[in-house]
Amino acid sequence: MAFVIxxxxxxxxxxxxxxPVNCIHPTPDEPGFMxxxxxxxxxxxxxDCGACVEACPVEAIKAEDELSDEELPYVALNAEYFEQHPMEEAQLDAPKPLWRKADFSNMRVAIVGSGPAAFYAASELIALRxxxxxxxxxxxxxxxxxRSGVAPDHPGTKAVTDIFRTLERRRNFRLHLGVQIGEDLTHDELVAHNHAVIYAVGASSDRRLGIEGEDLPGSHTATEFVGWYNGHPDYADRTYDLSGERAVIVGNGNVALDVARILLTDPDELDRTDIADHALEVLRNSSIREVVVLGRRGVAQSGYTNPEMMALRHLPGVDLxxxxxxxxxxxxxxxxxxxPDTESSVKAKIALARKVADAQPAGQSKRLVLRYLTSPTEISGAERVETVTITRNRLEQTAEGTVIAVPTDSTEVIEASMVLxxxxYRGVPVPGVPFDDARGVISNLEGRVVPLGSEDPIHGVYATGWVKRGPSGVIGTNKKCAADTVDLLLQDYVAGALPSPQIDAESFAKLVSGRxxxxxxxxxxxLIDKAERAAGKPRNRPRVKFVDVDSMMNVVRGD
Known part of the structure; x- marks a missing residue:
């Protein structure tokens, strides 16, 4: 018997x-990991030792003989990977690089951001004496x-925060919540008080479509909608009209599928999650019965992952x-x-889509329609969204091997009351830090921050996560990304390239508390976490989130 992810x-x-037998791949040392x-x-x-089951932070590993019918396709998905990437003889563990053996006593590092990339970077650093x-x-x-991006019906994914909570007990780690870099503290002040600063601020903005009608009432960004139903304070007061029967989502990555699933899931099911109360109330009164997801290119280039697509096939009350x-x-x-160079996951994606296409709809009350080779060209309506005009595309392969979507003369109009x-995602600039607006990331080379258009690093300033590489990968991808950035930082410290702090640590602490x-x-x-969990307990929910600053501060102060 084997275990299955x-x-x-x-x-x-x-x-x-x-x-113990090196049977889980790709590893962080292999090219395909990222x-x-x-x-x-x-x-x-x-x-069948079970060590991986105990180590998994999100409970994603089960024994093959314990799989449900819905989980059985993962057996083939695991096996197909190794058909393309046969196991090789295990290599001996590589020795720790020299820069990891140095004396880092009294080194001070500031990390801006508190998402997975930030916590993974912190974990790498505090492991050094x-x-x-x-x-x-x-x-x-x-x-x-x-907290604010993972869909509420994916609680297992959120369990990764249990790893980050272990930092609470470390004396050499301090968390400062409610501090805006660029307002409360400047970039220059962080640099002056630390040997290094790592920016891990993620990608909190979104890309625009650039088409007519994009700003009509009823046309929204998925970024805001996700923040709204997850209780993000910045979006808690947004309003969404779900009185129409059809919504259109432009884009077909995992975020698009998350949004589609939330719009179509029975609110009674969502009531068992940590979805924000204000969103649950609106969804209970929703008239949305069909969600159409538009993908610009073909099935093989779709942005969603196979696991996300596989889960949609078993969404209760919904025809895919x-x-x-x-x-x-x-x-x-x-x-x-x-x-032969095409990844097994891409071939599996094509096979899965064809299987869905060949199946007969069961006649459920709701529908999730996945469209491919379609691009919106106009959103129309007298006072709010009423229709979306789409153009049919065809695929072409460039001389470099890139597959692009080329518009044809074929168009179609879809009636819809809502467009997301x-x-x-794209990053937003941090005052005082070079920003590559074209890519939506902090200007950097492999994690070392550089002036835009230069290859000379700004000593002591680094980036990791989405603001370093763009919005790609899943949560755990940030672990290797952070480790790579920290390795550069340590190399620079050992080489004497990092500037020494101009002000002592005690003065820095006073500066933070004063600002x-x-x-x-x-x-x-x-205290906030415990209060949310306590509020959820009588309702059999993991937590009921606070969605405004005042409520959270009342808990902290004991009011």
Whole structure:
């Protein structure tokens, strides 16, 4: 019997570290790790020891003989990966690099942001003797998109925060919630008080469509909608009209599928999650019966992962629909299938879409329609969204091998009362830090921050996570990303390239408390966390979230 990795895989590779036979791949040392949808267990090499089950932070690993019918496809998904990537003889553990063996006594590092990338970077640093880490977050709640981005019906994914909570007990780690860098403290002040500053501020903005009618009432960003139903304080007061029967989502990544699923899921099911109360009330009165998801390119280039797609096939009360014509294999897609370099996950994605397209709808009361090779060209309506005009695309492959969508003369008009764009997150500038507006990231080379257009690093300033590489990967992908950035920082410290702080640590602490007198530390967050969990207990919910600053501060102060 082998173990199998399932949908909730976060890719942080904790399971890789404990596997005694090296049967979980891709590992962080392998080229495909940063691009992988999920990790896989080789069924031929697994010795059924269960170490990976204990190490998994999101409970995504189960024994093969314990799988439900809905989970059985993951057996093939794991096996297919190893058909393309056969196991090789395990390599001996590489020795720690020299820069990890240095003396880091009294080194001070500031981390801006408190999402997974920030906490993974902090974990790397506090494991070194003598390093002091100060983490800054503008909100009064930590964990970034794990709290405000992960769909409420995916509680297993949120369990990764249990790992981050262990930092609370470390004396060389301080969390400062409610501190805005650029307002309460400046970038220059962080640099002056620390050997290094790591920016891990994520990607909190969104990309625009650039089409007529994009700003009509009823047209929204998925970023805001996700924040709204997750109780993010910035979006808690937004209003959404769900009185129409059809919504259109532009983009087909995992965020788009999350939004579609929330719109169509029975509110009684959502009432068992940590969805914000204000969103639950609106969804209970929703008239949405069909969600249409538009993808610009073909099935093979779709942005969602196979686990997310597989979960949609079992959404209660919802028919998953794909037009057989849009799942056909054209010349470009056939070339992808025939190529030995095409990842097994891409081939599985094509096979899965065709299976859905061939199936007959069960006649459920709601429908989720996945469209491919379609681009919106106009959103229309007299006073609010009424229709979306879409253009049919075809695929072409460039000389460099890139697959692009080329518009045709074929158009179609879809009636809809709501449009949500989910075409990608992008970072926002931090005052005083170079920003690459074209890419939506902090200007950097592999994590070292550089002036835009230069290759000369700004000594002591780094980036990690989405604001470093763009919005790609899953939660655990940030673990390797953070480790790579920290390695650069340590190399620079050992080489004497980092400037020494101009002001002592005690003065820095006084500066923080003086500029942000209502700063909340880990103990304060624990009070908020406990209060939310206590509020959820009588309702059989994991928590009832506070969605405004005043309510949170009342808990911290004991009011």
């Amino acid at each position: 399932l949908q909730a895989c976060c890719n942080d590779a904790s399971c890789v570290d404990v596997c 691009r992988a949808e999920m990790l896989h267990i080789d069924p031929q090499s697994c010795i 003598g390093v002091q880490v100060d983490m800054f977050e503008r909100l009064l709640t930590p964990y970034g998109l794990v 629909v794909i037009d057989p014509d849009e799942a056909q294999i054209d010349e470009v897609t056939q070339a992808i299938l025939d190529s 764009r989910a075409v990608g 942000a007198p209502d700063v909340v530390d880990f103990a304060g967050w624990s």
